[in-house]
Amino acid sequence: MRTDHRAGPVAPAVDAPGHGVTAVAHPNIALIKYWGKRDERLMIPYVDSLSMTLDIFPTTTTVRLDPGAPADSFTLDGSPAEGEVRRRVVGFLDLLRERSGRCEPAVVDTRNSVPTGAGLASSASGFAALALAGAAAYGLDLDRTALSRLARRGSASASRSMFGGFAVCHAGRGTGAAADLGSYAEPVPVADFDPALVIAVVDAGAKAVSSRAAMRRTVETSPLYRAWATSGKADLAEMRAALRRGDLDAVGEIAERNALGMHATMLAARPAVRYLSPATVSVLDGVLRLRSDGVPAYATMDAGPNVKVFCHPADADRVAEAVRGAAPGCTVFTARRGPGARLTTEAER
Numbered sequence: 001m002r003t004d005h006r007a008g009p010v011a012p013a014v015d016a017p018g019h020g021v022t023a024v025a026h027p028n029i030a031l032i033k034y035w036g037k038r039d040e041r042l043m044i045p046y047v048d049s050l051s052m053t054l055d056i057f058p059t060t061t062t063v064r065l066d067p068g069a070p071a072d073s074f075t076l077d078g079s080p081a082e083g084e085v086r087r088r089v090v091g092f093l094d095l096l097r098e099r100s101g102r103c104e105p106a107v108v109d110t111r112n113s114v115p116t117g118a119g120l121a122s123s124a125s126g127f128a129a130l131a132l133a134g135a136a137a138y139g140l141d142l143d144r145t146a147l148s149r150l151a152r153r154g155s156a157s158a159s160r161s162m163f164g165g166f167a168v169c170h171a172g173r174g175t176g177a178a179a180d181l182g183s184y185a186e187p188v189p190v191a192d193f194d195p196a197l198v199i200a201v202v203d204a205g206a207k208a209v210s211s212r213a214a215m216r217r218t219v220e221t222s223p224l225y226r227a228w229a230t231s232g233k234a235d236l237a238e239m240r241a242a243l244r245r246g247d248l249d250a251v252g253e254i255a256e257r258n259a260l261g262m263h264a265t266m267l268a269a270r271p272a273v274r275y276l277s278p279a280t281v282s283v284l285d286g287v288l289r290l291r292s293d294g295v296p297a298y299a300t301m302d303a304g305p306n307v308k309v310f311c312h313p314a315d316a317d318r319v320a321e322a323v324r325g326a327a328p329g330c331t332v333f334t335a336r337r338g339p340g341a342r343l344t345t346e347a348e349r
């Protein structure tokens with residue numbers, strides 16, 4: 001059995017003068033999707049979600065406080081970020097300052113190894129790493145649940161990357177402080193289920209419409225949204241049972257229908273949000289062919305055209321080959337379940 005919860009220390013790390021605090025977090029892919037917020041300011045989802053944190057594509061983020069700086073500085077993959085990308089990070093740093101009662105500006109340097117904004121969960125690894133490093137840099141002593149809640153304020157899916165393996169994010173109930181308290185992720189212990197996830201990157205470019213804007217439009221205008229959110233409750237209950245049984249076919253079927261349903265809600269939005277491309281559909285056809293050839297393989301897609309295929313590890317090479325055949329030119333990666341966000345030391349980097 002593989003270990004899921006290699007979470008690392010959560011106590012405040014020493015901010016070595018001049019060096020700051022560094023955290024590493026991995027993206028997670030939802031088997032039961034979150035789409036839509038009932039409170040945009042507090043980042044409270046409408047629906048519960050359940051995901052698998054990956055063992056590839058880490059984000060590494062360093063936060064250093066600089067009392068002499070005139071403002072926060074934020075670089076993403078070595079370049080200063082502007083506009084909405086910067087605003088989201090500065091807003092998150094403001095939250096850390098409010099919570100800690102401190103006022104120093106921060107220097108934030110982050111590196112994604114997953115393409116940013118391509119529907120491959122960069123906001124999940126990005127804000128999980130920022131929450132962990134930022135909380136430590138500002139001296140906040142938070143347990144994992146509180147860190148998960150905090151990461152949610154950056155990106156709701158980031159709450160799940162605080163944990164390794166499978167995690168469920170509770171949408172919570174009520175409004176205001178009660179809603180904030182009730183919405184966090186926690187691990188879903190799954191003893192002996194360790195699938196492979198074959199990831200077909202058909203387009204690594206950033207999406208034209210961010211997840212945030214697209215889900216807002218979907219909630220406000222899609223007549224299908226409510227039905228999908230309701231059916232997601234049954235999907236989640238069935239998914240938990242399927243995970244407990246270690247039943248790949250059931251896990252895959254539920255994940256695939258939940259994801260296709262989410263995309264249906266977007267297609268019915270006004271105007272429609274369409275992330276799926278012809279290459280996506282070719283990969284989906286390839287997955288259907290695999291199943292008719294007797295290979296259990298099931299697809300899920302997030303807010304982008306790239307496809308992730310759940311399968312048995314022993315079938316991963318065959319699935320990767322089928323995916324390459326279906327969408328020539330795509331780049332294929334294979335992931336397994338990975339660790340939760342953790343602080344790192346200079347020596348480890």
Ligand SMILES: Nc1ncnc2c1ncn2[C@@H]1O[C@H](COP(=O)(O)OP(=O)(O)OP(=O)(O)O)[C@@H](O)[C@H]1O
Binds near residue numbers: 059085120
């Ligand atoms: N390392 C990072 N640090 C801070 N912010 C990040 C980082 N990586 C990504 N982001 C933010 O997340 C945004 C992308 O999020 P978005 O949810 O739209 O796409 P995604 O996470 O790649 O895909 P998906 O929504 O399907 O998971 C970026 O535009 C940026 O604002």
Ligand SMILES: C[C@@](O)(CCOP(=O)(O)OP(=O)(O)O)CC(=O)O
Binds near residue numbers: 043157302
């Ligand atoms: C389709 C999804 O990947 C949407 C993720 O949305 P984000 O968490 O990236 O959106 P914000 O909360 O606005 O940052 C499904 C999922 O991961 O559950």
